[in-house]
C-alpha cells in the first residue's frame with residue numbers, strides 16, 4: 001500500500017516530486033483497476049499541485065460526494081451522468097490542502113446495500129465491503145494513499161476491516177456533509193481511508209487544518225475498555241480472535257485493558273439505530289422512491305417498502321433513547337481513554353451479493369463518536385480482519401493516538 005506519511009516526507013525532503021507521486025498512483029490505477037474495479041471513473045491525466053501539505057497526494061472520492069470535475073452518480077441509474085456544479089466542502093478542503101482528486105470511487109447505490117462489482121484486493125472471490133467499497137479497495141490495492149468514504153451504519157469501518165486498511169469515522173460533523181447525498185442526517189458521517197493510522201491522521205489533520213490530530217511520535221499507553229457488544233450477537237471466530245489479539249498486544253505494550261459492560265440504554269440505542277436510519281431515509285429518498293420507484297436499486301427499495309410504516313412517535317422515542325445513550329457513553333469515557341471493539345463479525349463474506357453486516361458499527365455511528373479501524377490479523381483465504389478503537393465525542397486525536405498505539409503493539 002502507499003503510505004501518505006512516507007510520500008509526504010519524501011516530497012518535503014525533495015526526494016520525490018509531487019508530480020512523480022501522482023504519477024505513481026496513476027500507474028498503479030492503470031495496472032490494477034481493470035481487475036479490482038475500485039473507480040467509477042478516474043482522470044489518467046490528473047496533475048499535482050505544488051503547494052500544501054497534501055501536494056502529490058492522489059485522493060479517491062466516494063461517488064455520493066459532489067465533485068465539480070467528475071459526475072456524481074450515487075451508484076444508481078437514476079443519477080447516471082449527474083454533474084454537480086460545485087465541489088462538496090470536503091473535496092474543496094482536500095484541494096485547498098494541495099491534494100489531487102484522481103477519481104470517483106465506487107459506492108453501493110445511495111450508500112445503502114445494493115453491492116458494487118468491486119473486488120476485495122486480498123481475495124477476488126470476496127466483497128471489499130460497503131458502502132464505501134471502492135475507497136477501501138483502492139487504498140488496499142496500493143492505487144492511492146487516501147480516499148474519502150461515508151458511514152451511516154458501518155460503511156467506513158467495515159470495508160476498512162475487510163480490506164486491511166486503516167480508516168477513521170470521525171466525530172459527527174467534524175467534517176461537513178454538505179454536498180454529500182443524504183441517507184440519514186443524524187447518522188451520515190464522512191470518513192477517510194489510508195494505509196495506516198498515522199496516514200489517516202495526517203490526511204484528516206490537513207483537510208481540517210487541525211494539527212493536533214497528527215499522531216505524536218510517542219504515544220502514552222491508554223486505558224482501554226474492551227466491549228464485546230454481546231447485544232449485537234456473537235461474532236465469527238476470526239472476529240473474536242482479532243479482538244483478543246489486539247487486546248493482548250496492547251496489554252503487553254503497557255496499556256491497561258479490561259472488559260467493559262455497556263449500560264442497558266446503550267444496548268437499547270443499538271436496537272433503535274434502524275428506526276432512526278429508516279425514518280430519515282424515507283425523507284432523504286422521498287423523490288427517488290416516490291418519483292422513480294421502478295428505477296430504485298432493489299435492495300434499498302425493498303428496505304424502504306418494509307419500513308414505510310414508521311411513525312414520528314417511534315422516531316421521537318428512538319431519538320430520546322439516542323440522547324440518553326450518548327450521555328451514558330460520555331460518562332464511561334471518564335473511566336477509560338478508549339474502547340476497543342469489533343469492526344466486523346469476521347472476514348469479508350464470500351461473493352459480492354452482500355457487503356457484510358454493520359451490526360458492530362451502527363451503535364457508534366449513532367453515538368457520533370470517533371472510530372478508527374486497525375488492521376489486526378489475516379484470516380483464512382488471506383482475508384484481513386480489523387478492530388475498532390473508539391474515543392469520546394470530539395476526542396478524535398485521542399482515538400487516533402490510541403489506535404496508533406494498538407497498531408504499533410500488533411507489530412511487536
Ligand SMILES: NC(=O)CC(=O)O
Pocket residue numbers: 111112113130131150151152153154155156158183355358
Ligand atoms: N451507509 C452505511 O453505513 C451502510 C452500511 O453499513 O452498509
